[in-house]
Every structure is written in structure tokens, then in C-alpha cells.
Amino acid sequence: QVRLVQSGAEVKKPGASVKVSCKASGYPFTSYGIHWVRLAPGQRLEWMGWVNVGNDNTKYSPRFQGRVTITRDTSASTAYMELSSLTSEDTALYFCARDVGRSGGTFPYWGQGTQVTVSS
């Protein structure tokens, strides 16, 4: 079955960067896009960006443009999200999610979430 397994919780200092991984299994990795969504305390779910795993195209939310980089390693069936210049407002639960392919924009499969805490 489809599984997305994310890396473990992170604690970072303000100004640092964090890189979260998302290892996929149970489907052809290059056939579907991977998106990153976060949930900060008291906030709504927030779409951060996407990678077309097949051709490595990416698109980022303007809110994170310049700070977020989404990559993938097809040999490892793993996607990555790196967020730089962290502030306390980046403390959140970060999810990877797989789309339905063919430009489909819904997420039937999600990782378990990675807690990122930014604190001095």
C-alpha cells in the first residue's frame, strides 16, 4: 500500500535551516507529485510547495518563495523540503502529501508529520 514516512522531529535555533525527508513506497514514485503542507499552532493548513517528481519542476507558495526548496531523489524514492532563515513562526507540524497525478490537486496520502520547533 502507499506509504509516506517522514523524518523525525527537529529543534532549530532562529536563523537556522531545517531539511525534512519523505520516503515513499507502494507506488511508482515518479508518477505522482509530492506537496508539502504545514500546520502551525492556531493556524490553518498551509500549502508550501510542490515537486513534479517525474521532471523535477517545482512551484512554491509566494509566502515561502526564497526560503523553501523542495527536491527529490528518485533513486531513494524520497522527497525533501528545506526551509531556511527559520523564525519562531515556523514552529509547526510539516506534512508531505502525494497527489493523484495528472495535475490532480487533492491529497489522498499523507506522511505522519514532522514537528519542527524553532526556539533559542
Next chain:
Amino acid sequence: EIVMTQSPDTLSVSPGERATLSCRASQTIRSNLAWYQHKPGQAPRLLIYDVSTRATGTPARFSGSGSGTEFTLTISSLQSEDFALYYCQQYDNWPPMYTFGQGTKLEIK
């Protein structure tokens, strides 16, 4: 950016009763609207996509309706496991630039 606004923020309903959740888009999103259920400590779960199509495993008591900018999620007879947060999401843009509503908390009355 397409802004999604849900109402109400909190809905108190008794088990067995009907719940109606609303979602409004700041511009037309055609039928590119999904609903997710989210419980603490879990990943969000896709319930409905394309406004009214139930995802695999979604019980028939969940139904979606609407078009353009106004959408509704109805839960016909609330079960204990339905009390959770619900988010709507638009996916009308390509390349993707997706947005979620602020969520409606469905709580036991």
C-alpha cells in the same frame, strides 16, 4: 491568491443529528474543491473531492455540494468519530497554488 473562508468556526451538534459546514472561495474555483477531516496527532484525511465525490473509504453519511464559490459539506447523522476539524481546499490553479480554509471545529453538543 484564492482565499477560502469557512463558516462557522465552531459547530456544536448532538450525535445523530445533521451537521452542515460551509466554505466560500474568493473567486470561482469551478468544481476544484475538496474536504478533509483532521484529528489531533493524525494526518488530514481526504473525505470529498471534486465537490461531491467521496474518497475511498468515506462513509455515505458525508456528502458535498456547491459550485463556483459556495460549497457545503453535510454529515447526515453524526457519529462519535466524526467530531474533528474539517478543512476545505481549493485546487483550481495550475501550476499548483493551493489554499485551505481556516477550518471548522465540529464538537459534541
